[in-house]
Amino acid sequence: MLDPTLQQTLDEVLRRNPGEPEFHQAVREVFESLQVVQERHPEYSDKGIITRLCEPERQIIFRVPWVDDAGTVQVNRGFRVEYNSALGPYKGGLRFHRSVNLGIVKFLGFEQIFKNSLTGLPIGGGKGGSDFDPHGRSDGEVMRFCQSFMTELHRHIGEYTDVPAGDIGVGAREIGFLFGQYKRLTNRYEAGTLTGKGLDWGGSLVRKEATGYGAAIFADEMLKARGSSFDGRRVAVSGSGNVALYAIEKTEQLGGIAVTASDSSGYVVDDDGIDLELLKQIKEVERGRISEYAERRGGRARYVAGGSVWDVPVAIALPSATQNELDEQAARTLVANGVEAVSEGANMPCTPSAVAVFRDKGIAFGPGKAANAGGVATSALEMQQNASRDAWTFEYTEDRLTAIMKGIHTTCLETADEFGRPGDYVLGANVAGFRKVADAMMAFGVI
Structure with a gap:
């Protein structure tokens, strides 16, 4: 059973976000860990931190029209949930798959907040994508879809605002088409605006x-x-x-x-x-x-x-x-x-x-927010290389990745010990990820 305050907040989240089971699941799992934090730090609830954390800062939904090889107009739906920027620009991948809907993107974005926090790097949480499925599509069809998708998305992203990357259905091919259209529309070579790029044009080894x-x-x-x-x-x-x-x-x-x-x-x-x-x-x-x-x-x-x-x-x-x-x-x-x-x-x-x-x-x-944080951590390392106009060796970048993953493991273990749950990586990841974001939100006031 959750603390009454947490239960009330959870009930309100479920009420305001109907029909989004994956998002509900992600929020409930975090709340179960936050019970121990609530007992020691009631100020987080007093300042509305937990309530605010469950509401994305911005949710963008848009139409993506494109023309297939047969000359038929197709219409998909695009999403970008810019969830939390307390620690840095929104950071998270784009998923192209027929299962994508707002609830899926919100679940992924919510998880991303804590995952990115655990890396220790200055990145916030966000996620996006479309119900477009690139499987079985020609390169020309994928290019035309990506160009249409970026025509809308480009006005919402930037290296200091929101930095997308790849996810399911979005690999090097898709990132290339997306970045090409971003560059065309903005007339700027802002390599740090997208990560997962090709090695010849701003990408990072080990990504x-x-x-x-x-x-x-x-x-x-x-x-x-x-x-x-x-x-x-x-x-x-x-x-x-x-x-x-x-x-x-x-x-x-x-x-x-x-x-x-x-x-x-x-x-x-x-x-x-x-x-x-x-x-x-x-x-x-x-x-x-x-x-x-x-x-x-x-x-x-x-x-x-x-x-x-x-x-x-x-x-x-x-x-x-x-x-x-x-x-x-x-x-x-x-x-x-x-x-x-x-x-x-x-x-x-x-x-x-x-x-x-x-x-x-x-x-x-x-849990994934700890164990699979290596991808976004290396995306942040790619952003560092772009910002300094530098390119690191495979060995150096892998060493950085390994150190980050070991650091996340240590943080999770130490936090679990601190709250009387030794070896509980779920609680350790949730609490450690939450506290860093919550403290930043406290410092910024009610925004």
Whole structure:
């Protein structure tokens, strides 16, 4: 049960934001951790901090008309939720997927506030996207959509205002088209306005790898805290997009054996360890299906249509596909099969009941706002390089990323200890992320 003041605030959030279950889920999960803060710091409620934090500073919804290859006019909907700028310019990705709606974007933006706070870098929280799906579209169609999208969005963003990046459905191709249109419309080469750019025009080494690397590094830190490691351990990774590919790569570098990958059609199991170069060829170059991996592994891997990748016995799980992909039953299966650590590579991939199972059973669980913060952290490093007209080496940037992820892990552990919940990374991440933002909001007055 929540503190009455928090419950009243939560009830009001639910009332004012109907039909947005993912947003409700994200807010409720944070509120459950803030109970301990409320007891020690009632001034946050007295100043309306928690109430204000739940209301985005700005919500932008716009029409995106474009013409497909057949000459037919298509219309999609664009979103940008500029959620909180207490710590710096709004920062968060753009997601192009048919599932995108305002509630999804608000959930992602709300999570982004705390994630960005945990990095220790001067960036606020925001998120955006469209219900446009680039899958199966030609380069020309994607270009025309991106140009139309940016024609509206450009008036709301800037390196000191709001800095979008990529997310699901928005990779280097899409960022290129978006930045090109921004440059055309503004007549300015403001490289720091978008991150995830190509290396030849303002991008940062390690940005592509950062989210997946960060999730694996966070898992490694959780294991070390328990006297364990990746060494020789079987690891399940869901998804086969950017986050999953580089979670697999860092898993291998840390000595683990990643044995799974998946997409919307099913999953593959490769007991010898995923052949990463083959998987990259299929998913990054050919944009093919995961079933093709098993076909081209010559019988060394098996493909399972549908089903749950979490049925595979592993010691470590890195859910890296999408929200609410790992439910209570999957969590119980993982626990029964001996899972030791779960680190969220995607945003909120575990349902609340799944998280409850992991916490109840004492599994090391790294929530997404901590475990997958590597992507946005490296985006902020890209902004630093753009601001100084500099370009860092891969090794230097990866060292910075590793230090940030280790720092987040330490912050979460120390905060959990401070509030009497040792080893509770969920509480540690929520409380540490919240306090930094709340203190800044207190300093600024009622705005």
